[in-house]
Amino acid sequence: MQPRFDTDVQELKYKVLKEVARLTLNDALTPENTLAISETIIPEGSKPTMRCCIYKERAILNQRVRLALGGDPANPNVVEVLPIACDECPVDGITVTQACRGCIAHRCMNACPKDAIRIVNRHAVIDKDKCIECGRCAQACSYGAILKLERPCIKACRPKAISIDPDTQKAVIDGEKCVSCGACVYQCPFGAISDKSFLTRAIRTVKNSFGNTYYHTYAVVAPSIAAQYADVTTPQVMEAIMKLGFYRVVEAAWGADAVAYHEAEELVREGFLTSSCCPAFVNLVKKNYPTLAEKVSQNLSPMAMMASQIRRQDPTAEIVFIGPCIAKKYETLYTRTKSVVDCTITFEEMQAWFDAMEIDLYSLKGIELTRSSAYGRGFARCGGLAEAVAEAIREMEGADGFELKPISCSGLQECNAALLRASKGLLKENFIEGMACDGGCLGGPACLSHSAKNRLQFSKYEQTENEKTISAALTDFDTSDLQQQ
Structure with missing residues (x-):
């Protein structure tokens, strides 16, 4: 099937x-x-469609191939810049346009904290040596004649981990600040920033099981899978994943039910907590708000919770997580999760695997999904985690007197605002649900599409749960000793 992506990138x-x-x-x-991959994609005689010539396009493809094979082993970041692809965007920061009327109010001058604006020939002029690009003049101008222009990658990066090399004018990622959210990957119009792929590792994991006879391979799939195909059912997609060669496909949503259960217990016990299911959010807390690090839930993520359950039943299992998230690659490589999840790939990589094996999703009947509640599946959208914790508290014994006051943060900008208030003791809520991507996992950078139709598809899937309550979903789930230490 021909995948439907948002962009040509x-x-x-x-x-x-x-x-x-x-x-x-x-x-x-x-x-x-x-x-030879670049020549396969851009054969000799082709006309350039994106760059000056096909030879530069091929050179960029060669860098993409390097990332598809795992990227630079000396660079620990899961997100890398493709230097030759970076367009060195000629963005001039704060710019006064011809719309400036040379008014006598001079609100732009009064708003500037550095006295960087003067009026020359009835036109505002900015002294670039003084300007700190705060944007206050742009906000103050009655005509909207002053623009704050930013490179898309810098604008997308809330942790301010991207800067511009003064010598090359190429984007540079500061690994100490980067939280691996992947926003820059999706927002760069030239595709000059991308994530390392572990697709070859996943394929070899399945191949080397020799039909699951040497060991069993499991695919743990994020609930946002339901939002990837507007005209294919989730059971059909699950069967397609099975046809990749996996022994079994399970929903991470079942693990999410267990996370909600444990997180509710922890919250009632501690009194204040932040969620831990989004690795980019956890990175943000640890790097920018270290005083709140001990308030991050000690629970495993739904992915790791589900993988732990699988390993209890099948100790030699090899487990691949499939989802919309680039930060999950970081989690799999550098956190405690690496002991239970062997490899993470994205929905984009999953689609490439489907088509490399010529799997036709439309022709499949679909397979029955593992048992989970609507609350577990709801983790994929912002607000769903808080709703699940609220339900778990309602189902708990001995939590009658606890009042849950959650705040659900959609995107890192909202996360920063809530964490800043919490760090200063000004937050009224007692539970922060932090989602690095706008809208939650449904807005993940490695989703095939982010259309409203796809979100509607997810809403239908969310409500076709097998279990009505979290407790019922966890009847056969071993929830003992699954918390992080």
Whole structure:
């Protein structure tokens, strides 16, 4: 099936991943074949569609192939800049346009804290040596004649981890500040920032099981899978994942039910808590608000919770997580989760794997999903986690006197605002649900699409739960000793 992406950047990324997947599946991922991928995608005689010539386009594709094979091993970041793809966006910060009327109110001058604005020939002029690009003049101008222009990557990066190299004018990522949210990956119009792929590792994990005879391979799938295809059912997608060669496909939503249960217990016990299911949010807390680090829930994420359950039943299992999240790659590589989850791939990479194996989703009947509640599935949208914790408290014994006062933060800007208030003791709420992506996981940077139709598809899926309560969903779930230490 032809995937439906939001942008041509995603389409280009997909083409590279598909070729890498095809070669890996055929045991043909040799250096020679790897170098030939760019020529396969852009054959000789093609006309350039994105850059000055096909040779630069191929050079960029070669850098994409490197990321598709795992990226720079010396760079621990899961997000990397493709230097040759960076367009060195000629963005001039604060700019006065011709719409300036040379008015006599001079609100722009009065708003500037650095006296960087003067009037020359009835026109505002900005002294770039003094300007700190705070944007107050742009806000103050009655005509909207002053614009604050930012590079898309810098504008997207809430932790301010991206800067511009003064010598090359290329984007640079500060790994000490980066939280691996992936917003810059999705927002860069030239696709000059991308995430490392572990698709080849996932494919080899399945292949090397020899039909799940040496060991069993499991796919743990994020509930936002239901928002990826507007015209294919979630059971059909789950069957397609099985056809990739997995022994079993399970919903991370079942693990989310367990997280809600434990998080409710922890919140009632501690009195104040932040969620821990979003690794980018957890990174934000630890890097920017260290005094609140001990307030982050000690629970595993739904992905890791589900993987732990699988390993209890099948100790030699190999587990691959599939979701919309780039930060989950960080979680799998660098946190306690690495002991239970072997590899993480995104929905974009999953689609490339489907098409490399020529799996037709439309022709599949679908398979029955694992048992989970609507609350567990609701983790995929902002507000769903808080609702699940509220339900878990209602179902708990001995929590009658506890009043839950949650705040659900959609995107890192809202997360920063809530965390700043909490760090100063000014937050009235006692539970922070932090989602790095706008709208929650449904807005993840590696979703195939972010359309309203897809979100409607998820709403239907969320309400087709197998269990009405969290307690019922956890009847066969071993919830003992699954918290982080």
